[in-house]
Amino acid sequence: MVFTAEEETAGWIGGYFVTILKSVTLDGWVIISILIVMALISFAVMIDKVLLVNRQAKANSEFERHFREISGQLRDLDRGDAARLATLDDRITAENQKRVRNSSLFRIYQLGVAELHQRYVALEGRGLSAQAIAAIRATLDGGLVRENQRLDRLMVLLTIAISGGPFLGLLGTVVGVMITFAAIAQSGDVNVNAIAPGIAAALVATVAGLGVAIPALFGYNYLITRIKNLSADMQVFVDEFTTKVAESFSDDGAAPVPLAAE
Secondary structure (H helix, E strand, O other): OOOOHHHHHHHHHHHHHHHHHHOOOHHHHHHHHHHHHHHHHHHHHHHHHHHHHHHHHHHHHHHHHHHHOOOOOHHHHHOOOOHHOOHHHHOOOOHHHHHOOOHHHHHHHHHHHHHHHHHHHOOOOOOOOOHHHHHHHHHHHHHHHHHHHHHHHHHHHHHHHHHHHHHHHHHHHHHHHHHHHHHHHHHOOOHHHHHHHHHHHHHHHHHHHHHHHHHHHHHHHHHHHHHHHHHHHHHHHHHHHHHHHHHHHEOOOOOOOOOOOO
């Protein structure tokens, strides 16, 4: 007897699948429930992180465009006004300010110019020593580390889903197989019809574990690549900012940059 594709599909959905689910034991449902929760958490983390890295990448691009306009003209910044020094608000249109404030580069920039303003004012306009510039660099590096921690936050949940999902599924399968064979040994009825449903139901846990791990693995690899790119951009910006500060404010013999007139 030959079945059409529609009849085979209906037989799978309405017959085999239902039979397998009915054969899943209580311990199997416990494992599957845990895996479902892990899947929901991992998908929530992936969605949140994708939105974060996309938003931050766009904001960084916007900030870099404005920073390039002033990077060679640090002397034009009003260092007598800490608020203006620490922001680019006067150079950014109102509709772009919100996006720029999502930029990790902008937050690092704020740390750098705040430290620069504090030290330059304390020195009464004299050039910065190598130690002072190194201290500014340390502040920027600290900001970079905190930004990386912000990007990496909750990523551990994806690694747990990747590594823990298959093992939980395997645990459910092993326990299910043990229970199936124990039930067969107790009843004394050894035949394929008695074994098959229990084995198939036990394997559902392994399938659920792989269903959790595989999407989490793809999402993790995608996100970790995007995060590395953002981290590299921040490292480049720290190097660039420190170099430009050293060029404009160093006391290596060149005349210090005068304060802008208030």
